[in-house]
Structure formats: C-alpha cells, structure tokens
Amino acid sequence: MLTFTIRRLILAIPTLILISFVIFMLLQLAPGDPMAQVPLTVPPEVREQMRQALGLGEPPLVQYGKWLRQVFLLEPAVFIDWMTRDSLLLGWLPDTSLYNGELRVISWQTRSPVMEIVLQRIPQTLWVVGLAYVVGILIAIPIGIYSAYRQYSVFDQAGTFVTMIGFSIPPFFTGPLLIVIFSVQLGWLPSIYDTTHVVNDWDSFVVQLSQMVMPVMVLALQITAQFSRYMRASMLDNLGQDYVRTARAKGLKEAVVVNVHVLRNSMIPVVTVIALGVPAIFGGAIITENVFKVNGIGQLLITALFANDLPMVMTLTFIFATLIVLFNLIADVLYGLLDPRIRYD
Amino acid sequence: MTEPVPASPNAIAALADEGPESPPRSQWQDVWEQFTRHKGAVMGAGFLIFVTLAVLVGPWIWPLDPQELDIRNKDLRPIYSALWNGTANVSWAHPFGTDNLGRDQMAQMISGGRASLAVGWAAMLLSLIIGTAIGVAAGFFRRLDGVLMRLTDLFLSLPILPLLLVAVTLFRQPLRANFGPEGGMFILIVTVIGITSWMPTARIVRGDILALKEREFVLAARSIGTTPWKIILRHLLPNVLSPIMVSATLGLATAIITESSLSFLGVGFPSDYPTWGKMLADAVPRMIDYPERVMLPGIAISLTVLSVNYLGDGLRDALDPRLRGR
Numbered sequence A: 001m002l003t004f005t006i007r008r009l010i011l012a013i014p015t016l017i018l019i020s021f022v023i024f025m026l027l028q029l030a031p032g033d034p035m036a037q038v039p040l041t042v043p044p045e046v047r048e049q050m051r052q053a054l055g056l057g058e059p060p061l062v063q064y065g066k067w068l069r070q071v072f073l074l075e076p077a078v079f080i081d082w083m084t085r086d087s088l089l090l091g092w093l094p095d096t097s098l099y100n101g102e103l104r105v106i107s108w109q110t111r112s113p114v115m116e117i118v119l120q121r122i123p124q125t126l127w128v129v130g131l132a133y134v135v136g137i138l139i140a141i142p143i144g145i146y147s148a149y150r151q152y153s154v155f156d157q158a159g160t161f162v163t164m165i166g167f168s169i170p171p172f173f174t175g176p177l178l179i180v181i182f183s184v185q186l187g188w189l190p191s192i193y194d195t196t197h198v199v200n201d202w203d204s205f206v207v208q209l210s211q212m213v214m215p216v217m218v219l220a221l222q223i224t225a226q227f228s229r230y231m232r233a234s235m236l237d238n239l240g241q242d243y244v245r246t247a248r249a250k251g252l253k254e255a256v257v258v259n260v261h262v263l264r265n266s267m268i269p270v271v272t273v274i275a276l277g278v279p280a281i282f283g284g285a286i287i288t289e290n291v292f293k294v295n296g297i298g299q300l301l302i303t304a305l306f307a308n309d310l311p312m313v314m315t316l317t318f319i320f321a322t323l324i325v326l327f328n329l330i331a332d333v334l335y336g337l338l339d340p341r342i343r344y345d
Numbered sequence B: 001m002t003e004p005v006p007a008s009p010n011a012i013a014a015l016a017d018e019g020p021e022s023p024p025r026s027q028w029q030d031v032w033e034q035f036t037r038h039k040g041a042v043m044g045a046g047f048l049i050f051v052t053l054a055v056l057v058g059p060w061i062w063p064l065d066p067q068e069l070d071i072r073n074k075d076l077r078p079i080y081s082a083l084w085n086g087t088a089n090v091s092w093a094h095p096f097g098t099d100n101l102g103r104d105q106m107a108q109m110i111s112g113g114r115a116s117l118a119v120g121w122a123a124m125l126l127s128l129i130i131g132t133a134i135g136v137a138a139g140f141f142r143r144l145d146g147v148l149m150r151l152t153d154l155f156l157s158l159p160i161l162p163l164l165l166v167a168v169t170l171f172r173q174p175l176r177a178n179f180g181p182e183g184g185m186f187i188l189i190v191t192v193i194g195i196t197s198w199m200p201t202a203r204i205v206r207g208d209i210l211a212l213k214e215r216e217f218v219l220a221a222r223s224i225g226t227t228p229w230k231i232i233l234r235h236l237l238p239n240v241l242s243p244i245m246v247s248a249t250l251g252l253a254t255a256i257i258t259e260s261s262l263s264f265l266g267v268g269f270p271s272d273y274p275t276w277g278k279m280l281a282d283a284v285p286r287m288i289d290y291p292e293r294v295m296l297p298g299i300a301i302s303l304t305v306l307s308v309n310y311l312g313d314g315l316r317d318a319l320d321p322r323l324r325g326r
Helices: A002-028 A044-053 A060-085 A114-149 A154-168 A171-185 A202-239 A242-249 A254-283 A286-292 A297-306 A310-338 B009-015 B027-037 B039-061 B079-083 B105-140 B142-156 B160-179 B181-196 B199-212 B216-223 B228-264 B276-286 B292-319
Strands: none
Touching: A002 A060, A002 A310, A002 B142, A002 B160, A060 A310, A114 A154, A114 A202, A114 A254, A114 A286, A114 A297, A114 A310, A154 A202, A154 B292, A171 A202, A171 A286, A171 B228, A171 B276, A171 B292, A202 A254, A202 A286, A242 A254, A254 A310, A286 A297, A286 B160, A297 A310, A297 B160, A310 B142, A310 B160, B027 B039, B027 B292, B039 B105, B039 B292, B105 B142, B105 B181, B105 B199, B105 B228, B105 B276, B105 B292, B142 B199, B160 B181, B160 B228, B181 B228, B199 B228, B216 B228, B228 B276, B228 B292, B276 B292
8 A cells, every 4th residue: 555655656757847848838838928917118138128128038848947946846845844933833943045036937917926815815715615515415415315325206206306317407597597596586694705814703704604605605516416326326335235234134224234334335435535635625616706706716716817817826736636647546545545445566 | 529619719819919018118118108108307307408419500600700809899798688777788689698808609609518518528428438348348258357357546636626727737739739729638538537437337347247247147147158348348238228328317417517616716728719717717707797698608508407407317216217107
C-alpha cells in the first residue's frame, strides 16, 4: 500500500508538469494583449518596458520555465514564511524569510500576486459549495439506503424521479427560478450573496443563513441526485449477497443487518466517489456562483478569462488539475484501505 | 425367430418433436419488449422524437423569421396568460409572445432548439466515435493500451468547464473568420465538447473489449484467419453496442447542458443567433416582468434532458440481459 502510494505520488509529478505545459502552450495562442488597455500616448519603448515587467517578451519556453519556478519555489517560500510568521499553528518557530522580494505570479488585472487573490476568494467558495456538498451527501445517503431497501416501492420511484430531475434541470434554470419564487414573489430570501456580511451576533447569523439557502440548495439538488444513485446501486449490489442472508439467519435485527453490515460494505465505493468529487468544491460552481453573485473561485476564473488575465487563468486551472490528480490518488488509496480484497501489488 | 413388429405410425408420431408453438424470438424483439415495459423510457423516447421533429419541420409550419424585428408588437405575453390575466397583452399572431425587440418567441424556440439539439447530437456522435476508437484500440492492441489509457487519465484530470471556456475564448476569432460566425461557433463548440467528453466511453469500451477478446468465439475467428480489423468490426463491436448506446444517451444529455451553460455564460453562439441557453440568459434580467421568457427555454432544456436520461435508463435495462425481466 505504501509503495503503491509513493509510486503514484512520483508518477503524479510528470503528469502535472505535462498538464501545466499543455495548458500554458494553449494559453500562448490567446489573441489578447495585456497592453491593450494602456493609452496610446504611452511611447512604444515604455510600453516595451511594461511588457518586460509583466514577464512578457521572452520565448514561450523561457516564460514557462519562469512560471514553473514561481509556482514551485517562490509561492511555497511565501507560504512557509507566512506560516512561521503569522499563523497560530507554527508562529512560535523563528521566521524563515525564504522569500526575498522576487517577482511572484502577477495577475494582469490587478497587478497583485495571483495567490493572494485566490486566498481571498477561497472562503466564499468553500462555504457555499462545500456546505452544499455536505448537505447533498447527508440527504443522498438515507435516500439511497431506503430506496434500495424498498426497491420499486413508491418511495423508490419518487426518489428516482427526483434524481432524474436533479440530473436534468441545469443550475442556470433552477437558480433564477428560486430567485423569482423566494426573493421576488415571497420576499423571504435575498437574491444576491453578500460576501462582505460579517457574522457577529444571532441576527447577522440568520441573515448569513438566509443568503446561503438558495445557492446551497441549487447545488445540493445536483449533488443529491448523483450520490443517491451511487448509494442505491451500491446498496442493491450488497443486499443480494450471501453474507446478508447469513446475518439474518443468525438472528440479527433487520436494522443491524441493513445499517451495519450492508451499509458499511456499500459505503466503500461511495466514499471513493465522494473523494473524487472534492476537487469540484474548490473549482467552485461557475454557473451557480454567477447566478447568485457569489465572488468565489468560479467567478474569479470567468472574470479572468473575459479580461484575458492569462497568469490567473493558468494558475487557477493548474490548481484545479493538481486537486483532481491528488484526489484521484486519494480515492484509489482509500479504496485499497477500505476494501481488503483490493490489492495494488 | 420372431418377425420384427412394424412400429405403429402413431407411436412414431408421438416420439417426434412438436414444433415450437411460437416463432423464435430474436434478441432485438426481447430488447424491444423490455424497453416498452419501462414507461419513463417510452415517454422519454416519444418526447425526444417529438422535439426533434418539431425543430426539424417547425420552420415550415411556423414560417416566421426568428430574427425579424417587429417593434410595434414588442413584449407580448404568451397566449395562455390571458387565462388568468384578462388585460394581458396577447395576440394570436404570436402564441408564445414576443421579446423586448418584438422577435417572435415561438420561432425563436424552434430555431433555438435546432441549434441546441444539433450541437447535442453532433457532439455526442463525435465523442462516441473518439471514445469507441480509443477504447477498442486500447483493449484490442496490447501495445497501445498503456499509452492510450495514460492519455485517458490525462484528459480525465483536466478541469473540463474551465478548459472549455479557455478554448472557446481562444479559438473563437480564427474559426469565425474561416467559417462564418454561426458555422465557426458550431464547429468550435461541437469539437470542444466532443474532445473533452469521450473518456468514460473509452474506459467502458476498453474494459468490455479486454474481457471479450479472450472468449472462444474470438479465438475461433482468429483461427480461421480473420484479420484483426474484421474481428473488431464483425465480432467485437456488436458485442459492445449496448454500453456504447447507453453512454451515447448520457453524452447527448451532457452535451445539451454544456452547450446551454456556455451560451448562458455568454461564450456560445453569436448574440443574434438564438439557442435555448442564450434565450434563458437574455431573459434573466427581466425575469420578474416576463417570467415566461425564462420558463419556456428552461422547461424545454430540462424536459429534453430529462427525456434523454429516462431513455438511457430504459436502454440500460433493456440491453443488459442480466437486468431484464425484473
């Protein structure tokens, strides 16, 4: 198991470098020019200097090499410095000062380091999308268990129908629909997610809760649809097994048979699927964030795309790719840990 | 010596096998019967055929130009809103109403559905062809397996929607210049959806081919000198048809949703070319006054995708003999 993990971790490095190379070269074809906004009165030689300051004007391969150095050496250095200087966990360690003012990955929109903007946006995305993920799973698992246990019952049929609806109605339709019903007609919930809202007492907590309900529910519908299907299929596989009959034959209560024996075995594939879905949380829900005006990662990516902010797009897609590769690996390892029948050697 | 007793004709007749009472059933008859037992799948198939026909022949039945501006008749409500609102501004000339520029909503729905479904079908076919080709190659030729499956893993670890957006913003200009604004966008969107969604098909097909090629009938075919190409075409592909068909329906559903999402985010077709997703996105700012402009395309997308999903569910039950007869 350990050798498998190490081998996969080592294999992940060339994969990630290849992915980043592909994305970088794709972005080199982009038609936009970061200097397009600069007034025409700026003389060409100054313009050229500004270009150099942004790290442009060199061959693509050199730019790619510099980007790799910035992402893999400078950003970790900044992070370690922050850890040892300001964080609570490791703040007692002496300040490492590894970073000494070299050029980090700079956004062309704001001229500030990309990672700082990403760190500003991460909490909003994690709150909304992460909470939706948790809520969706918490709803999906009981539904999946019960519809499998009473296969083809009314509950199962209704569950299948709701699942199908969750798969089929896109978030850019459910979002506006909920806004019309709950914000406009009933006036219960705000239609825009206010990220500057500070929670410091009960009333502001209620406001925060009410503004989170709609985006979380829109996302949770899709997540519930997906996971209740997995849960149902996995439960159905296990309910027919011989060990279930044995458990019943030795006189265990039905609740114990289903909720302990069958559920534990059925969770194995579901847990790995849950792990595979985690990168999507960090990736943000581009469309839902757009509908409810949550300024999270997804919204950051799309504004960066429209503004031709290539370093931002590059770094964000690379972060997403890293998370996907990492959680694929975690899912495989989890599968091996949870299921003793799986051997990777 | 006793003479052999001649057997009575009746006894021989009794020994003879009776012919089967019903004619033999073909595999496809079984599939069809199981399929028709799944109510949702039949309804889904019916609705999909209806929508496809409606957008294909619709322009002849409803010959209004979706782009024609009729500013005097702008902001008409759909005809059914007269049921609960007697003063609603409706007209039989525009049963689904008109938008803020006076364009007929019915004609827009038809031509928007045309674009959405055309993108869906084309992207699904493209991803199916790529996925099947790569899956068969990886499963059948051992030398290609490692390379192709690493490639599949690589594509699976790419973040899809961000990359779609990147690709669309990057290649929009050159394709528009070469194929015109609509043709260029069509090619771009279909290609981009196709080459980012073939991986599940490839994995399923490879798995099935790996198991099938060890079976006796493939060995028999090989022993009489069948070329690999013929083995694939005659013996392997028909056997992986059912997973391919199921992933085709899933692919159609995701392709329609992806196209609508791109249109919704404003990176889809040009602004004067209606698709369902674009109509929905354009209507959202004025959704409080004119909710039907959001509802009509939204319901159209949702129902189409729902019917495709139900169709896929029914096909999976019907094509898999292990699930049949439950």
